[in-house]
Amino acid sequence: MNFPKEQFFNLLKQGVPWGLLALVILPIIFLAPIEAQQVSLLKTFLFSVVWATVLIVAKFGRFFALGLKIFTLFCVIAFTHRLTFYDVPFVSMLTYTAGCLAVLSGGFLLSNMKRAPWRHFLKTAYSVVLIFLFAVPFIYLGHYLLFDSPLNSDAYLALLDTNVNEAFEYITQFIGFGVLLSGFIVLLMIFIGCLYTLTDRRGHKWQIMLATLIMLVGTIRVVDQPDTIDLYAGFWVYKQQYANELEKFREMQKDASEHKKTYQATTGAQGETHILIIGESLNKYHMGLYGYPRDTTPRLNEIEDTGNLIVLNKAFSSHTHTVQTLTLALTSATQSNSQKYYTSPTIMDMAEAAGYETSWLTNQVMMGSWDSPISIIALGADTVKKYNTNIGEHAKTNDFDDVVLGGIDEVLKSAPNNNRFIVVHLMGNHGDYCLRYPTDYNKFHEDLSPEIFGEKLAGGNKQINCYDNSVAFNDYVVSSVINQLDATNHPATLTYLSDHADDVVNGRGHNSSNFSYDMTAIPFLVWTSDEYIPLYKERIDALRSNTETPYANEQLFHYIMGDLGIVSSLYDPSQDIASKLYRGDKNNLDIVHKKHQWNSAENxxxxxxxxxxxxxxxxxxxxxxxxxxxxxxxxxxxxxxxxxxxxxxxxxxxxxxxxxxxxxxxxxxxxxxxxxxxxxxxxxxxxxxxxxxxxxxxxxxxxxxxxxxxxxxxxxxxxxxxxxxxxxxxxxxxxxxxxxxxxxxxxxxxxxxxxxxxxxxxxxxxxxxxxxxxxxxxxxxxxxxxxxxxxxxxxxxxxxxxxxxxxxxxxxxxxxxxxxxxxxxxxxxxxxxxxxxxxxxxxx
Ligand SMILES: [Zn+2]
CATH class of the missing domain: 3.20.20.190 (Phosphatidylinositol (PI) phosphodiesterase)
Structure with missing residues (x-):
């Protein structure tokens, strides 16, 4: 430490500007008016001073290139965390800082290992670690840039529930390879930059000891508090939590199927058949039945003319993702009743308890058994038919949705005098839209006309055309099931609704963090057979009087119970849209975990x-x-x-x-x-x-x-x-x-x-x-x-x-x-x- 005074001031002069840099950049990152909470002024000041000190010390200690790189890393982390998770708690900033300082100290120590025989190997390993640390926030940033929305827990769940093929379809639909390539090039540049970070130097003993100490303390902090660094550990923490929920749900379901008496339910129904078709990503504003200028639903329109079809105009989905929506719709849990889906009875439980013969037919991916809450609910049925046969890593929908028609026919032919409840889960209108229909449904393939779509949208738009074709095909599938059911000449109902919708016109899919009300614009249709109508006039009248009343699909549980004529203490008629006691204009108006409301000025x-x-x-x-x-x-x-x-x-x-x-x-x-x-x-x-x-x-x-x-x-x-x-x-x-x-x-x-x-x-x-x-x-x-x-x-x-x-x-x-x-x-x-x-x- 025997610096001549002159040299000291010289260094100070060089160091101070870099310290000032931290004092300018970090407040920008912490306080920028983006759609996220601002960090408090005190904390901003505190962390700015810490990082200003780090930069000055790095300048003094001649490891400035490394110091600047780690400071950049911290900036990227802090900004991305704020953008993604809305706020940056103090503990998170502390852990990120500790981790960054540990990495910095590690680099410093490596620069001082001039003679160690494996230093080349260690330096490469160090570069790899740095690349990883940079790459993670860049993935989050990339997601934000591409989808204009953060990679949050809804996206995590979508990832967990998505197989490789679906992810691939998603990528080709929304991203494109050019963007992927540029992302890869950015990562490559970071990699090269990281390779040349460490230059050899000789530090004093006390410097080595201090660096070792910082590295140890920093590492301990990170290892001890992984749940504070969501950017790196959030996905795994979430995955763990989800696995626990599923485990609970599984056990409860096993328990329920072993002791059928878990729920008390009876029904007055005799020889009735009720079909529930759960569609996928269908936006009612692309259905001719709901006024779309293109004739995408000729068959359902014809059925509507018979007077047996009731079309609800104000139904909406309570979430914009499949699992989040259906875990509410198919169980008694709602956003406001504080029940969790994994400890709640399901519609299958109730139908079983009331003595219904139950079937579940699905063309969605049902990977193994028991690996998503929807599969768990499905497996409560007496008969489960999976049509998406390519299960596992390479799963793809090799059959179009009409593959379920044969299975429905079989179920309808067996035991026609029993009460039957059949759930059909379609792949429907999920992206990639062009893959959802056979070629003879390629009805809409010309450029969008200004007469219908206006000047801004007019021109070639493959997504809208493919989507509309998939809606036309869905029209065929749903109307075919209605015709099959009609032919049984029994009291019967068919209910069709979609889990959520897609915002197709804006090309936004159904990502909740990029929310639009169009993503909740689901159709809700009820068809009743001629034999059913005289028996349940009151329910039909109630439905007709509620066609303009808001209806959240998280209440489906109660509608199904009413539909199946189930008498149970769990049935709440105020949530059943076919009951005259329905109160949907007052309750259940929340969307996406109460982040949005249906009756909002935003809607x-x-x-x-x-x-x-x-x-x-x-x-x-x-x-x-x-x-x-x-x-x-x-x-x-x-x-x-x-x-x-x-x-x-x-x-x-x-x-x-x-x-x-x-x-x-x-x-x-x-x-x-x-x-x-x-x-x-x-x-x-x-x-x-x-x-x-x-x-x-x-x-x-x-x-x-x-x-x-x-x-x-x-x-x-x-x-x-x-x-x-x-x-x-x-x-x-x-x-x-x-x-x-x-x-x-x-x-x-x-x-x-x-x-x-x-x-x-x-x-x-x-x-x-x-x-x-x-x-x-x-x-x-x-x-x-x-x-x-x-x-x-x-x-x-x-x-x-x-x-x-x-x-x-x-x-x-x-x-x-x-x-x-x-x-x-x-x-x-x-x-x-x-x-x-x-x-x-x-x-x-
Ligand atoms: Zn869905």
Missing amino acids: PVYEYARLNNKWNDNEHGRVLPHRINSLGKLMDVRKFGLDGYETDLIFQDGIFKVSHDRKDVHDLTLEDLLEYELPGKSMKIWLDVKNLGDKTFEGALSRLTELDAAYDLKDRVIVESSTRSEKFADFSDAGFHISYYLPTGHIDDLLEEGDENGLKTEAQRVAEQARLQKLSAVSFDIKLYPFVIDYLESLLSPDIVYHTWDLKKSYEDKDIEAELDNTDYFSNARIKTILLDLPSKFHQ
């Missing part, structure tokens, strides 16, 4: 409907969405239950075409829109006709009159035009509500310039035109509101009303209610329509 299906009802309570269709120029966007309008919409029309070749752009006119017609509206729901429609004029008046009026005869338009449409021609009055004479579109640019300029005379002249012109055209209304961009109130209103006949648009406001704005309430125009009763922006993937 457009709930929130936009609520806004629509609130705004339009007194006046039908007062607030409406703007520019509905594709069938997809009109599906959104239906989905949100809005009162109506505005659309842009070009009159061409005798028909109204839906288009905003006069040059690029699409093939969608007004008639298509009218045809697609919900039957029975009279929507208010604002028709912005872009090209009304002397050449088109006659044809347009005659076409509109035709459409009126078929669709009753007069009472519900606004015909808007910017024409100044008197002939517009013909529409008024024919009984249509017509509105003049005030020239936005011109009037806005006058307002800007404060041109009093110009504004007065314009107001007089409009008022005169209103008389000649026999206008019912004027319509205008909301920025012209001062003109309308201050100049125009006094000149207009009082029975002329206003329609306006305020497109800076959107249904999705967080405080849209207050925003609208605070405007000066919202309370003006003369304004009969206000158009807002409606965000949609199908925008045209």
Whole structure:
């Protein structure tokens, strides 16, 4: 330690900037406003000082390259941990720091082993350790970058329940090899960087001893507290915990099957057959039955026409992953009742206890016996048929879902006078979508059309096409089972629901950490046989009255008990949607371990409907969405239950075409829109006709009159035009509500310039035109509101009303209610329509 003073200050000068680096970078990592909790200021300061010291010491001690590398490692770890696990507890930071310092000391010691014979081997081993330490956070970071979501416990479980082949399908669907290759190159570069970390040096004895001590203490801390370093040990800790849960579940199930008296249950059913089909990843907004503009469910639509099929519109899944959803759906556990699935009775237990003959047919991967909670539940059945025969490492779905039809036939033929409960678990619509249907179901293979999907989505989209084909195939499978069941001529029901949905349009799959409400948009269908209907009228009536009531599939346990006519103290009718005591609008609205709620402002299906009802309570269709120029966007309008919409029309070749752009006119017609509206729901429609004029008046009026005869338009449409021609009055004479579109640019300029005379002249012109055209209304961009109130209103006949648009406001704005309430125009009763922006993937 005999430094000359000069050298000391020199080193200090070189060391301090690096210390400052730590004091800048670590606070950025700990406090950055990402979607994660910030570390407290005190802890941030503490750890920044520790690492600043480490860097300065490394500079002094001439092992700076190594020090900087380990500091980088700590930064990567801290950032990734925060991103993935939301917060970084003090104990975790402590263990990570201890571990990093142990690695640093180890490297320091190795640099000092100039003479040891196996130092080359040790140095390589050290590099390998460093690569591993870097690679793990990079895997998490990579997951975040690829899926825009952290690799959390739901993803762990998906990994545990996934076989190699499924993982491969997932990778090819969502990642692609280019990305994989770049990931590999990054790791290779880290590897090379690690190889040249250690340079030979000679340390003092006390330095060696201190380094040894730090290495020992650090190592002990890591080995002692593995559960604090989730990044490295989290997966294994989780795996252990999951294995314990499964063990418990297994034992309980074994116990239940050995002593059938565990649960008390009876049933009044006689010779009934009930089939439950559990679909996979099916999003109802891709089913024609639920209003998807593509005809993906022709067979189920036909069955619906018979009146034996009940379609629930507000069912949703309580989670977005198979195991998490089904462990709740198939047992009495829910998110709020604090029961755990692995200590709860299952639907199989209850059916068995009530004397049902039970079967479970699955085309999902059921690897060995007993290795997933779903397999454990399945194995409670009297008969189990597995069609996914390629079990194990190389498992793949070599059969399409229709493979189950033969098995169902067999079960239906045996013991027809017994009560039977049959569960069918399909591979359904799981990614990779293109692998879920035979080639003759390759119905949708052309580019997505702008008429249905809007301009943004239009073009080649293999995922959506494949998904829709898989939905069409699923339609075939489910309707075939219904037909088989129908042919038994017994009291029977078939219930179809999906475990969860996929967010296909956004290409997000069903990853809970990348949650969207579309991932919960499951179908729920109940088919009942003619023989069943007279026996259970009350249940059918209750179901029909609940088609618009929210229903979480975690309550399935109780519905199944009701369906099977089971009498048991475990049955809760308030969770059975086919019971008149059902209370689903109040309870069970949680999603993904209570992270989300169905009745949340974040859920457009709930929130936009609520806004629509609130705004339009007194006046039908007062607030409406703007520019509905594709069938997809009109599906959104239906989905949100809005009162109506505005659309842009070009009159061409005798028909109204839906288009905003006069040059690029699409093939969608007004008639298509009218045809697609919900039957029975009279929507208010604002028709912005872009090209009304002397050449088109006659044809347009005659076409509109035709459409009126078929669709009753007069009472519900606004015909808007910017024409100044008197002939517009013909529409008024024919009984249509017509509105003049005030020239936005011109009037806005006058307002800007404060041109009093110009504004007065314009107001007089409009008022005169209103008389000649026999206008019912004027319509205008909301920025012209001062003109309308201050100049125009006094000149207009009082029975002329206003329609306006305020497109800076959107249904999705967080405080849209207050925003609208605070405007000066919202309370003006003369304004009969206000158009807002409606965000949609199908925008045209
Ligand atoms: Zn699933």
